[in-house]
């Protein structure tokens with residue numbers, strides 16, 4: 001295996017399923033050593049073994065990124081093992097839908113903790129290493145890809161706090177891009193439409209019946225690999241080209 005990412009190290013949060021797992025596989029295929037971060041260690045171990053069997057390099061890192069010290073430790077473990085960090089994919093996320101009226105405030109706290117605070121903690125811990133990689137890494141550039149959503153562009157009833165987190169991710173991404181782009185850390189946002197993953201499964205059966213299952217029944221949604229291809233595209237551009245925003249939709253999602 002050899003390609004544009006040979007010699008680089010990538011950390012993917014939420015690598016135990018869905019988009020994160022597909023992204024980790026894809027980046028490993030492109031030659032990156034990948035740190036797989038999530039809470040379900042058994043899943044991460046299986047994926048690491050699969051990547052290694054295919055000739056890649058992977059490290060399973062069990063961490064709950066809503067705990068800042070665990071997010072920091074995940075970054076440190078990656079750097080301790082591989083000696084550097086070139087690419088951060090902030091992918092871990094949670095989508096709990098439903099009306100604001102009568103909502104369970106715990107659901108809001110959990111979404112904000114993963115989608116916003118987890119992303120911030122991981123980014124903050126990774127930035128010194130990414131800036132160093134941009135100075136003297138194999139590509140003399142580094143990347144942060146934040147997995148936002150179409151829900152970071154468009155608001156819908158019932159998506160309120162999920163919309164809040166993803167609109168927030170978009171704003172933070174652009175602010176950080178402006179801060180570090182001249183130091184060759186490229187910061188971009190990827191906004192998928194519907195993807196076939198476990199994301200909807202954490203909702204109540206009422207929400208799944210009313211808001212999620214009908215959409216998936218009527219729509220030929222994206223595969224996680226479609227999004228992984230987008231991440232790979234973003235992080236394999238030449239040093240002078242930065243993809244700041246990539247919006248990938250199922251063709252038949254209006």
Ligand code: NDP
Pocket residue numbers: 013014015016017018019020037038039040041063064065066091092093094095114118147148149150191192193194195196197198199200
């Ligand atoms: P999945 O539910 O399949 O994956 C979510 C991942 O996040 C899992 O690996 C999970 O791992 C991880 N995760 C959740 N909480 C934590 C935590 N506290 N600490 C560490 N990891 C955590 O969903 P997707 O693959 O669909 O979601 C990935 C991203 O894509 C999310 O940000 C989502 O908002 C976004 N997205 C998804 C769309 C879709 O239609 N599926 C559309 C647009 C955006 P574990 O439970 O093992 O910790």
